Amino acid sequence: MPELPEVEVVRRGLAPHVDGRVITRVDVHEPRSLRRQIGGPEAFVQAVTGARVARLERRGKFLWWRLQDERGDELGEALMTHLGMSGQMRVRGGAAEAEADAGTVALSAPAPRGEGPASDPHRHRRIVLHLDDGAQVDFVDQRIFGGLWTSALEQDADGLPATPDSIDDLLPADVVGIGRDLLDPAQDREAVIAVMRARRAPIKALLLDQSLVSGIGNIYADEGLWAARTRFDAPGESLTRGRARRVLDGAEAVMHRALDVGGTSFDDLYVNVDGRSGYFARSLAAYGRAGEPCPRCGTIIRRSVLQQRSCFYCPNCQRKA
């Protein structure tokens, strides 16, 4: 579900709650959410309990917590989070929330609508991280495609800051093969364009290839292609340099606009750390709009399928070349 803008909203929302805090306890309600952890759930709990959070970093859809020991020395390991299709990080309690609540009129707890498991707010809570100020971070994930695990830090190949927020070039091993994203000033966009133009695959498949450019998912791929008036099935090798550049620039611009309004939420499967939805769904031009008129030319938006994923596009103003 969440693509780069949604993950970045989570990173920014989470940071003030966890920066400098110590993880005091971990509750594992769903071991499958830790399946990427080498050594299993016990190893995960062992690795993060007692660690201090130095900083949150993100590349594409990967978000990780840089960890220190209690003296403030680097542990050489990061707590990885990937939200998959339905993951959320939710913060409850703690100092930062108490401060925010001080200026808020106390609301009576909203009564769950109806009865039964569907109204249980804890239904999909998989992992709980307790912090030393009493706060807790819930990893909520309906479909369990996402997860938490630890990954050792390595030097990034190009020696540049590993992410836009990094103060060094250390990167978790599991992110080394992930391309820099469109919001990273260190991304070599011309190099990405050159690779895309050398491939026969449809442009949308290239956009979704996280090793080339990361952070783009099904929504922002379709929106970037709409912005660049380019069809999803245009082969990479058919694109001019300028068209390829416009596709990437288009995706970047859409992501910036989404970030400004808190990301894209269709339902409560995507919310920020405090449970609020993003507002970008209203601004989508093509994604999910089959049967509706194209906002640019009025032609009816069509739905097609590529690699088992829906593609929404305007058959008139999006062209193959």
Next chain:
DNA sequence: TATCTCCTGCCT
């Protein structure tokens, strides 16, 4: 480069 798989839940 497809296709299958991991999951749960909602909508026709």
Next chain:
DNA sequence: AGGCAGGAGATA
């Protein structure tokens, strides 16, 4: 009952 859903790793 069947299709669909913001992702991506494994496999042939």
